[in-house]
Amino acid sequence: MRTFVLGFGLVVLLGGAAAPAAAQWLVTDARRIGMGGLSLGRSGSTARYNPAYRAVAEKAALHGQPKVTIPIPLGIIQFLHDHPHLSSDPAFDYKSRGFNPILVANTILNLPLYLEVKQAPTPTNDVAFTIGQDSLRVNLGATSQLVPEDQFGISGSSRPLDPGFGYKGFRVGVMGWLHDDAELQLGDKLLAFLRDSVPARHNTLYSADVHGLVAGGFAPTVSYAGRIAGDTARGFYAGGALHYYVGVGYGRTDGLVGDSTSDTLFAGSNPVNPIGRTLTQYSKPGNTLGHGIGGDIGVAWVSGPIEIGFGVNDIGATITWPDTRLDSAFYNHSGYSKPVANHVETKTKLPVSYIANLAYSVGNTTLGADVLNTGRGSVVHVGGEQRLGLFAVRGGVARDQRKRIEFGFGGGVRFGGLGLDVGFWTHTNSLSNERGITMATSLSIY
Amino acid sequence: MRAKWLCLVALTVAAAGCGEGRAIFDIDVFSFLSGAKADTLPYVGPLPPGVPDTIPVQTVQSLGLGSSSVVDTVRFIGSVDFVNASGTGSVTFAVYFDSLKTTVYTGTPWFSVSGPVTPGATTTSPFDVDIIDPAMKRLFLASTVYVGIRASATGTISGTAKLSALRARVVIQDKIF
Numbered sequence: 001m002r003t004f005v006l007g008f009g010l011v012v013l014l015g016g017a018a019a020p021a022a023a024q025w026l027v028t029d030a031r032r033i034g035m036g037g038l039s040l041g042r043s044g045s046t047a048r049y050n051p052a053y054r055a056v057a058e059k060a061a062l063h064g065q066p067k068v069t070i071p072i073p074l075g076i077i078q079f080l081h082d083h084p085h086l087s088s089d090p091a092f093d094y095k096s097r098g099f100n101p102i103l104v105a106n107t108i109l110n111l112p113l114y115l116e117v118k119q120a121p122t123p124t125n126d127v128a129f130t131i132g133q134d135s136l137r138v139n140l141g142a143t144s145q146l147v148p149e150d151q152f153g154i155s156g157s158s159r160p161l162d163p164g165f166g167y168k169g170f171r172v173g174v175m176g177w178l179h180d181d182a183e184l185q186l187g188d189k190l191l192a193f194l195r196d197s198v199p200a201r202h203n204t205l206y207s208a209d210v211h212g213l214v215a216g217g218f219a220p221t222v223s224y225a226g227r228i229a230g231d232t233a234r235g236f237y238a239g240g241a242l243h244y245y246v247g248v249g250y251g252r253t254d255g256l257v258g259d260s261t262s263d264t265l266f267a268g269s270n271p272v273n274p275i276g277r278t279l280t281q282y283s284k285p286g287n288t289l290g291h292g293i294g295g296d297i298g299v300a301w302v303s304g305p306i307e308i309g310f311g312v313n314d315i316g317a318t319i320t321w322p323d324t325r326l327d328s329a330f331y332n333h334s335g336y337s338k339p340v341a342n343h344v345e346t347k348t349k350l351p352v353s354y355i356a357n358l359a360y361s362v363g364n365t366t367l368g369a370d371v372l373n374t375g376r377g378s379v380v381h382v383g384g385e386q387r388l389g390l391f392a393v394r395g396g397v398a399r400d401q402r403k404r405i406e407f408g409f410g411g412g413v414r415f416g417g418l419g420l421d422v423g424f425w426t427h428t429n430s431l432s433n434e435r436g437i438t439m440a441t442s443l444s445i446y
Numbered sequence: 447m448r449a450k451w452l453c454l455v456a457l458t459v460a461a462a463g464c465g466e467g468r469a470i471f472d473i474d475v476f477s478f479l480s481g482a483k484a485d486t487l488p489y490v491g492p493l494p495p496g497v498p499d500t501i502p503v504q505t506v507q508s509l510g511l512g513s514s515s516v517v518d519t520v521r522f523i524g525s526v527d528f529v530n531a532s533g534t535g536s537v538t539f540a541v542y543f544d545s546l547k548t549t550v551y552t553g554t555p556w557f558s559v560s561g562p563v564t565p566g567a568t569t570t571s572p573f574d575v576d577i578i579d580p581a582m583k584r585l586f587l588a589s590t591v592y593v594g595i596r597a598s599a600t601g602t603i604s605g606t607a608k609l610s611a612l613r614a615r616v617v618i619q620d621k622i623f
């Protein structure tokens with residue numbers, strides 16, 4: 001039972017945390033946080049998703065950006081204060097009965113780098129369960145709003161390594177790539193039962209659709225980035241990359257998990273009647289390699305104080321896997337798996353990502369905006385900075401992948417080549433619609 | 447009990463989200479007993495040798511929350527009708543719960559309700575009982591609870607005790623994790 005509780009709690013947590021995690025985590029620059037997560041110049045996401053930015057000169061002075069940012073992880077102090085004996089803390093010891101995977105997952109998804117200034121509150125309402133031999137109804141109250149109506153999950157497409165060499169704008173390299181995607185969608189009946197307090201019915205399947213995929217490999221890449229027109233003060237830049245994706249391995253499963261009620265809701269000695277149906281496809285490392293071709297394009301225009309960019313990644317990146325095995329699995333009281341086919345060809349597709357950014361810097365003022373979509377909804381950042389002598393004040397607004405508005409604000413002080421920045425960022429978690437506030441601090445070297 | 451998982455799913459959502467809120471379970475014990483036709487129990491006094499004054503032990507699917515949860519309240523609300531056929535006296539209707547099927551009737555009843563009976567009349571005895579003993583409260587955290595009923599007669603009487611309602615209200619604090 002506890003395993004089940006923790007398991008489902010993890011799903012709720014991961015589902016809710018996925019979007020903010022993708023949008024926020026590992027941003028260690030307090031200055032950027034103070035501007036609502038805005039990426040400026042070649043910082044943040046712009047260089048990653050727009051190949052033209054490889055040719056755009058660093059506008060460090062123009063944007064007031066430091067050369068190096070060193071995070072000051074005050075949140076770790078707070079975390080260690082809360083968990084002084086981490087090695088013996090039962091919540092983090094998987095062998096302990098007190099092991100709490102939800103806390104562990106939450107710690108990983110929300111790395112304690114930042115100081116939690118204001119905790120996002122969780123609902124504290126009562127929840128009611130009405131149980132009879134042939135009746136079951138749940139009223140979760142305000143907590144029912146936590147039940148996700150839409151598909152939720154975690155996905156990402158990363159390029160962990162990209163070694164190579166270049167000459168006059170051309171570059172040849174080998175890029176690592178990794179794509180992961182985990183999704184869950186509650187069925188209508190289960191959703192109504194949990195969210196709308198609809199009583200359980202006889203002979204009804206309460207289920208959720210599940211999907212998981214992980215694929216990885218490397219991609220020999222030829223790319224170009226250069227200024228097409230103009231000069232360093234006013235120029236138009238373009239970039240492109242052609243990837244030959246080589247797939248080392250992948251696994252994918254799609255299906256349905258749930259349970260069905262019988263003629264009487266609570267009858268017999270069998271407490272659960274789980275049902276699972278999945279189709280699993282995989283090409284293990286060592287099988288024939290997958291292959292595919294795709295590309296990135298990007299443009300950037302710099303004109304005095306204005307900078308505009310647009311980039312698209314993984315266009316047409318469909319990977320063909322020539323040696324795939326397909327297995328179907330079915331579970332109802334007992335399970336079995338049946339091979340469907342082997343040595344067949346299947347295809348996977350990398351999500352197309354795009355970024356659009358705009359920056360305006362004049363005098364001691366910098367304003368900017370960017371939109372980033374990595375295949376699971378757009379993240380929008382709008383922010384700015386005003387430098388006042390030694391000091392700087394910053395503010396920004398972000399809309400995350402769950403379409404929630406978050407706010408950033410902060411400031412900094414600079415002494416010659418050294419600066420100290422503080423940034424505050426509101427955030428919501430999967431358990432509440434109310435915002436918490438985290439504080440990030442970092443040292444900057446100019 | 448195939449719907450139990452639904453309860454568990456709901457409970458996990460509640461557990462993840464309800465913070466310091468409470469989980470309130472309203473369990474219709476009567477429905478489980480009547481479904482097994484164990485809601486009616488003849489009584490006779492004095493009890494002849496070899497005649498049982500109890501029902502077969504019944505199984506009630508409970509919460510299954512484990513020992514880390516804190517039970518705030520366990521309350522039983524219901525009513526029993528003593529349909530008396532003959533004689534004048536009193537009848538005691540006792541309800542037992544236990545985590546082991548074999549020991550349900552060996553201990554003291556969790557609660558009992560008595561009523562005077564007269565020939566040809568039906569006596570209705572409602573009850574509303576709060577369980578105080580912490581150990582007894584915690585019993586409902588188990589996934590399965592066994593229930594038994596005993597009807598004992600005082601006087602030379604005979605009739606039937608019919609349970610018409612029995613609901614258990616269990617309130618737990620949020621310490622599922």
